Amino acid sequence: MIQSLGEAMSWFERELGWGVPPTELRHLCGRIGELYAALITNGQMATEVNQKGYDVVSGDGEKISVKTTAMMGSGGHVNFNSNTLEIVDRIIILRVNTEEMQVETLLNSTTSETMELVGPEKNxxxxxxxxxxxxTPKDKANIKPIKEVEFQGYTIRELETGTIEVELNGELVSPVKPELRKLAKILNVSLLNSNGNFLNTRQLGSQLIKTIKENNK
Structure with missing residues (x-):
């Protein structure tokens, strides 16, 4: 599942690099969200294609409806089907941050709690x-780090999902990319890939972790 999520994120980024708008990648964006939700809930994908009402079944047996957007900022909305909400236990809303190529959790609540936020039914x-x-800040998902290094008060982690976290003196840093670019300058790490394009957050973080580990040796 982790490998599939990484592959889906890489394909999503490739499409963006070709100039395809995020709004035209709804299916891929949705797949990324479903994989991510299954991962953070220790669950599995719904067993049927186009499963009615829900997308993921958590490790605790909760039926989860997953909504994923690539819209940045606070505009836009997501819709829920009134006819199938009664069979859903939990709702997770995610955003694929196209600036840093990371998945962000906007909402992870029970269906009853979520319904207090939605508008009136229409069609x-x-x-x-x-x-x-x-x-509203959301609780950080409990995803394990697979790599971690320390450098001049910074801690850089790569999580199972490929997400890069940065702490400075024990405090999480957000956004991550500017801090990574500062460290890249100090460590003389290029910000560009072999094609001359800027590395995204995941790529730059991974390269910095590799460089710091090599320097420590």
Missing amino acids: GKRPLALSRLTK
Whole structure:
């Protein structure tokens, strides 16, 4: 599942590099969200294609509806089907941050809690404005780090999902990319790949971890 998520993220980034707008990659974006949700809930994908009402079954047996967006900022909304909400236990709303190529959790709540945020029904759909989610910090998912290095008060981690975390003196840093670029300058690590394009957060973080490990040796 981790490998599939990494491959999906790489393909998503490749499409963006070709100039395809994120809004045209809904299916791929949705697949990334489902894989990520299954991973953070220790669950599995729904057993049927286009499973009615839910996308993931958690390790605890919860039926989860996953909504994934690539829209940055607080605009836009997601819709819920009023007819199938009764069979869903939990709702997870994710955003693929196209600036840093990371998956962010906007909401991870029970269906009853989520319904307190949605608008009135219209044509069988109930909308939830993203502006009601993006202003509220969410609990960090319990995803294990697979690599970790320390350098001049910084701690850089690569998580199982490929996400890069940076701490400075014990405090999480956000956004991550500017700090990684500062460290790249100190360590003389190029910000460009072999094609002359800027490395994204995942690529740059991975390269910095590799460089720091080599320097420590």
